[in-house]
Amino acid sequence: MARITVVRKNRYFDSVFLMQVARRIAGQPGVNDASALLATDANKKVLTELGYGQEGHDADFAAAGPNDLVLALEGEETAVRAVAADPEAWLRRSTAASAATGAAREPRSLREAVEMRPDSSVAVISVPGQYAAREARAALDEGLNVFLFSSNVSVEDELSLKRAARDRGLVVMGPDCGTAFLCGAGIGFANAVRRGPIGIVGSSGTGMQEFSSLVHAAGSGISHAIGTGSRDLSDAIGGISTLTAIDALEADPATSVIAILSKPPGESATQKLMERLARCHKPVVLCLLGAAAMPAETGSLLTASVIDDAVEMALRKAGLGGPARPRPSRDALRAQAAAEVARMRPAQRHVRGLFAGGTFCYQSQAIFRGAGLVVYSNSPIHGMSQLADPRVSLESSFVDMGAEIFVEGRPHPMIDATLRRTRLAAEGEDPSVALVLLDFILGAISSRDPVGDLVPAIRAVRESARRRGDHVTVVGSVCGTDADAQGLEAQTGALADAGVLVFPSNAQAAAFCREAALLLAARKEVR
Amino acid sequence: MAEPLKDLLQGKPVFVNVGVREFGDTLRAAGYDVLHVDWSPPAGGNAEMAALLDDLL
Numbered sequence: 001m002a003r004i005t006v007v008r009k010n011r012y013f014d015s016v017f018l019m020q021v022a023r024r025i026a027g028q029p030g031v032n033d034a035s036a037l038l039a040t041d042a043n044k045k046v047l048t049e050l051g052y053g054q055e056g057h058d059a060d061f062a063a064a065g066p067n068d069l070v071l072a073l074e075g076e077e078t079a080v081r082a083v084a085a086d087p088e089a090w091l092r093r094s095t096a097a098s099a100a101t102g103a104a105r106e107p108r109s110l111r112e113a114v115e116m117r118p119d120s121s122v123a124v125i126s127v128p129g130q131y132a133a134r135e136a137r138a139a140l141d142e143g144l145n146v147f148l149f150s151s152n153v154s155v156e157d158e159l160s161l162k163r164a165a166r167d168r169g170l171v172v173m174g175p176d177c178g179t180a181f182l183c184g185a186g187i188g189f190a191n192a193v194r195r196g197p198i199g200i201v202g203s204s205g206t207g208m209q210e211f212s213s214l215v216h217a218a219g220s221g222i223s224h225a226i227g228t229g230s231r232d233l234s235d236a237i238g239g240i241s242t243l244t245a246i247d248a249l250e251a252d253p254a255t256s257v258i259a260i261l262s263k264p265p266g267e268s269a270t271q272k273l274m275e276r277l278a279r280c281h282k283p284v285v286l287c288l289l290g291a292a293a294m295p296a297e298t299g300s301l302l303t304a305s306v307i308d309d310a311v312e313m314a315l316r317k318a319g320l321g322g323p324a325r326p327r328p329s330r331d332a333l334r335a336q337a338a339a340e341v342a343r344m345r346p347a348q349r350h351v352r353g354l355f356a357g358g359t360f361c362y363q364s365q366a367i368f369r370g371a372g373l374v375v376y377s378n379s380p381i382h383g384m385s386q387l388a389d390p391r392v393s394l395e396s397s398f399v400d401m402g403a404e405i406f407v408e409g410r411p412h413p414m415i416d417a418t419l420r421r422t423r424l425a426a427e428g429e430d431p432s433v434a435l436v437l438l439d440f441i442l443g444a445i446s447s448r449d450p451v452g453d454l455v456p457a458i459r460a461v462r463e464s465a466r467r468r469g470d471h472v473t474v475v476g477s478v479c480g481t482d483a484d485a486q487g488l489e490a491q492t493g494a495l496a497d498a499g500v501l502v503f504p505s506n507a508q509a510a511a512f513c514r515e516a517a518l519l520l521a522a523r524k525e526v527r
Numbered sequence: 528m529a530e531p532l533k534d535l536l537q538g539k540p541v542f543v544n545v546g547v548r549e550f551g552d553t554l555r556a557a558g559y560d561v562l563h564v565d566w567s568p569p570a571g572g573n574a575e576m577a578a579l580l581d582d583l584l
Contacts, residue, residue, distance in 0.1 A: 015547070
């Protein structure tokens, strides 16, 4: 067995391409495991923990930095040496992929692209964070709206970009913007939803996906969904992109209801937002996820703190009745939870939530907090406890696996399930675990099989619990539609086959876990 | 004032993709025009040098 690294200095490849390279190499006979990563500190740490570059034997690996590429290979000596002998062969894009782009020659810069297509209207930017503001600025200078997927952009850069955009009548969607839907074009993680009368402005990417998927399931659709980036409604940014997007949707004839999805805004941003909404002549549903206090409702302004409620309100405002399926009552959830809890041993007390969608981590915490339950999290909402090390759960923990520490130099967990799968297996070894809460997110650039990526780990968790004499309940929800390539029905069915309790939304799955957690807490007190 | 965002919502967007190729591929597969920029870190990844170049250009 050999474990070696190969370093290529100053080679940039996007993280999704590198994931595909690693998969191709790992599929070679004799290769057990392969990683292809930029040598960021975080990635070097992960590789060191896996046993690579140990004891200073590997000077190239030790010296590698974030602009360098590392191939980490584990397997039979001859097999890994064969890959290491010609790393470039693995780093060429396939000719089929190049042909698919259709262009004889690709522009080398944004400016050159706009010279080739002066009617360009949106720049989609996903370069590493330290270069993202530079590219976004170039796009605004060329008169393009910006969809900025990159994270790790400073507040100062964000503010200056958004001010520049506002001066030009443009919008910056982002940074850290996961999805948008413009005139039927789904950008980033967007789901395949039909067009319809409901327009969305959102600072939460997975929140917009869940909202639009539930609207689609109810038979309606989305006119446009304009992402704003997670910090837009902070007081530092003042909601610049949110306000621009509201203006655009109010003027848009295809939009009859505007839904705004956000974490609770800052104080001065709230004031600006409420002043603007008071002047809006279209009905608005304001969904402030996990907000403790809500602005007053008016005839044309409805408020919600849970996505499912906001969906029902928007459908009603659009004159379209309710959701596809009635939601279970709290009593029904409690009875279902009681049946699960009855099978658990006394030492089983904790809930572990591992989320690909940051909004789902956030919403689940809010649903627990509403019942007076406290959990640990790496992105805790007000009243919850901070996890000291995001990589190690404590008691009941809800972990946002899309947080920066987990995605620096590697694809988002919605694309690459590796870290979540490893984490799930680790949680399964903990005899204090009673429930596991998971989300699965479909969409164009998501993993081809988000459920399949985790099913072996789910089965392993349930099996190791069974061997201990425990019963671990795995609870999940799938965000997506019947039109997504992965197929909502197929994914939901595969989850159910793996013994997972599947709910139609994250809010319902979290509400079920809340009822179980309350029963577990009550059981402890009786003893 | 020009209102390119409002115009955008009335027409068919044309995209320039900078970074992860799949973002552009997905839009192209859905029938939209996309130009993919063959991007690499400016000044070989030296941020200071890139800032100097930006000032010069």
